Amino acid sequence: MNYPFQNPDLPLEERVNDLISRFNLDEKIELMCQYQAEVERLGVAPYKHGTEGAHGVAWLGEGTVFPQNTGLACTWDAELMHKIGSVIADEIRVYYQRNPAVNGLTVWAPTVDMERDPRWGRTEEAYGEDPCLTGKLSVSLVKGMQGDHPFYYKTVASLKHFYGNNNEVDRGSASVSIDPRNKREYYLKAFEPAFREGGAASMMTAYNGVNGVPANLNNEVNEIVKKEWGMDGFVVGDAGDVLGTVMDHHYVDSYAEAVAGTVKAGIDSITDEQDISFRALRDALEQGLLAESDLDHALRNTFRVRFRLGEFDPADRNPYSHVPESKLCAPEHAALSLEAARKSVVLLKNDGLLPLSHELKSAAVLGPLANVAYTDWYSGTPPYRITPLEGIQKEMADRPVHFHTGLDRVRLRLADGAYIALQTEGEHAVLTAAADASEAELFERNDWGWGSVTLRAVSSGKYVTETDTGLHASADEARGWFVKEAFCFEPLADNQYAMKSWEGKPVVLNEQGQLIVNHNSDAGQGTPFVVEIVQDGIQEAVRAAQEAETAVIFVGNSPFINGKETIDRPDIVLPPAQQDLIRAVHAANPNTVVVIVGSYPYAVNWEDEHVPAILFTSHSAQELGHAVADVLYGKYNPAGRLNMTWYRSVDQLPDLMDYDIIKGKRTYQYFDGDVLYPFGHGLSYTTFAYGEIQLSSKEISAGGTVQVQVEIRNTGEAAGEEVVQLYVKANESRVIRPLKTLRGFHRIHLNAGESQTVTFELKADDLAIWDVTRERYCIESGTYTLMAGPSSATAAQTTELQVLGETIPPRLLSGPVRAVNYDDYSGVFVDECREGGESIRLAGDSGWISFHDAELGDLVSTFEARVSGHTKGGEITITQDAPDGPVVGTCKVLATGGRQAWTTVTAPVEGLSGRRKVYVHLKGEAQISWFKLV
DSSP states (O other), X not given: OOOGGGOTTSOHHHHHHHHHHHSOHHHHHTTSBSEEOOBGGGTBOOEEOOEEOSSSOOSSSBOOOOOOHHHHXXXXXXXXXXXXXHHHHHHHHHHHHHOTTTSOSEEEOOBOOOXXXXXXXXXGGSOOSOHHHHHHHHHHHHHHHHOSOSSOOSSEEEEEEESOOOOOTTTTTOEEOOOHHHIIIIIHHHHHHHHHTTOOOEEEXXXXXXXXXXXGGOTHIIIIIIIISOOOSEEEOOTTHHHHHHHTSOOSSSHHHHXXXXXXXXXXXXXXXXXXXXXXXHHHHHTTSSOHHHHHHHHHHHHHHHHHTTTTSOGGGOTTSOOOGGGTTOHHHHHHHHHHHHHHOEEEEESSOOSOOTTOOOEEXXXXXXXOOOOOTTOOBOSOOOOHHHHHHHHHTTSOEEEEOOOEEEEEEETTSOEEEEEEETTEEEEEEESSGGGOOOEEEXXXXXXXXXXXXXXXXXXXXXXTTEEEEEESSSOSSSOTTOBEEEEOSTTEEEEEOTTSOBEEEOTTSBEEEOOOTTOTTOSEEEEEEEEOHHHHHHHHHHTSSEEEEEEEOOTTSSSBTTBOOSOSSOOHHHHHHHHHHHHHXXXXXXXXXXXXXXXXHHHHHHOSEEEEEOOOGGGHHHHHHHHHTTSSOOOOOOSSOBOSOGGGSOOTTOOOTTTTTOHHHHOOSXXXXXXXXXXXXXXXXXXXXXXXXXXXXXXXXXXXXXXXXXXXSSOEEEEEEEEEEESSOSSXXXXXXXXXXXXXXXXXXXXEEXXXXXXXXXXXEEETTTTEEEOBOEEEEEEEESBTTBOSEEEEEEEEOBOOOOEEOSXXXXXXXXXXXXXXXXXXXXXXXXXXXESSSEEEEEEEEEEOOSOEEEEEEEEEOTTTOEEEEEEESSTTSOEEEEEEEOOOSSTTOEEEEEXXXXXXXXXXXXXXXXXXXXXXXXXXXX
């Protein structure tokens, strides 16, 4: 039988509605989760949402692997991102064609979370600290992934994680406080372009809450993403977050309530344990929390996307239906991976040591990351990996390359004199005690800092790992969701150590003489060990450096240790052992290059002061070695730019959970201190000169556009690329404005002596701020400074632009004013108000919110507010002009019995009139949603 939904010539919505109408209720329930069930009677195949493809197809088998996202962001190359997106989609299509029931076409990428703090464990996954850079790169990747056909998608991009997701500590239970200006000018600005310009057809919500509401229950999914931005695809919850609404956030008491709230909030596909989710959906329907029409609405969104992926149409109508198998790991894809890896390399410092001469007689390649090419949790499986050592050896040809990891080789000895050896039992290399020192196994010890150590058996090259039957030297890498190859050695007396597992459990010698992990919570410290250094790694590295003309040290992080999903970084410095290695090698050979292979910014202050050349690259998997060697030897002129500020110390950062970038002075936009390397920084082997900025008009009005042009000339002797960056600053404003804000960038290639004029299109809307007094975007009139240069800290040329916008009028407090629309605050955070909107709640015992430039008229007599007093109540005090200004009113707030138990209070006000600042002080458990002064 032919149904209307099977007719590709009918309008899409007609087909979608027809299909949904034919499902029965049981089928609809079983189509609401990530693994959508087969409906055989209608010819609907099983389908899975959520193929991983952050920087290459992942978890399905071999695929082309590109640099980590943070590295891709350092390319500042939107065209490159489009090509990468298209390659990812091609390779995912190949896997889909092999098994469409298991390998879906909806891809959980890109990650567009704003990285306002470099300590975030998942920094490797996103595009940096700036919404303009993130937005433009995301748009290009999305377009590449989804293709350019007017109807059919190649694949579908699911942006993640909406929003305020930049910490791992308590991510599943914490709520972040984000006021309207931070929200509208920063956090949402990263997501918006991918929908408005890129047409992204999917999105994933976050684990955290925002302003007291779990992200999967956030009404902004419907109100902003779907309605305001026009997203017509589907939204998916992150894995386990619906059940986490009960278990972690403790926001509701039942899974039925959680799933009902989630679906009503705009989540169309649930990524939780399916049997529990199905039961919860049935319970929600039976209890009247959900209607069948709610399921219909969600399924229309998911199936609208499946139709556009071509699933229900003849293959010859869909240009993406037959991607050749040869596209998987194709040579041209490898070439693009190399291009991306090269373009992502950032030259942080160069006192003339680089590029290295091709006549270099010898080199020392040193450090724990010199002969590895790491992948991360969301990486694919590369068809090959080129390590830095291999890349440099290729460049050096037959000339000597002295290699050492700089790591100690150690033996583990027990207090009774026995040594730890490897005993082969079948396929397992078991760590056991041996009486004879000659049987002792040598381990290469890598101290990653902060209590994380890996041990690699020298005899086999395998890492020591915890298994169900004890400690074995059997792991190829230290990796996994739980990194069981990471151990801690806690110092005891007499140069002895207690060895602890990845989860802090003691390692002990059992009765059979084998090392095991004692999971008994009362196990104590475990078996004491003496760590004997048989070979000093730093001494060996120094010896190699002394024998070489130039030393290149590779340091950085493991993507699975001390900073990853579920774990934030404890600091932003390199591991102390790596710092010691750098200092020792530099002392032995001043011609030292430091290459940081990492997922994050680092505070390398000593290195910047002493080492002549420093490079940064993210983990770039298959082409890491070739890319780094090409840059070191000048075969490729670096032009990568930092996507994040590199601070000098964590002391320059606010608390990790402080999401207010304005008051917290975060990112290049607001931070006014001395940084190590600024946002947008990156050097070249050539030099560039900037001509004067030319404007198509010296003024702009609302709705208008001005062309900004600047001529760039390569004034050096080598061809190279420059990343031309345009920043804007408002010279006057009603509110605190950024020191500068990125508004455009172009990566261009110039031969020696060549010039090119770069054109930016600056829209008046690009200058808008969120006006909290009227709850809308506003373009303020005034003079704006435009800055063009190679980084956020270097304005090679500046000019001024007159903006004919508007002047924000004085506040009116005579009608209900949402408390969250403050101008300043102290000691409070944003929480929810289940009556609608948000509220202001105390972080401690007292705090205030202020409202500036308020026009109060001749005389105000009454303060009225909607408040909660929780279980103890509190007090509200109103002052004028300053936090410690004259008190004009006081209002008691009695206990209301809960945070969401609201009541209206009034109090007399005396002496408040004219145009002034008003401060609303909270004490005790007073919480406020709105107020007015009449």
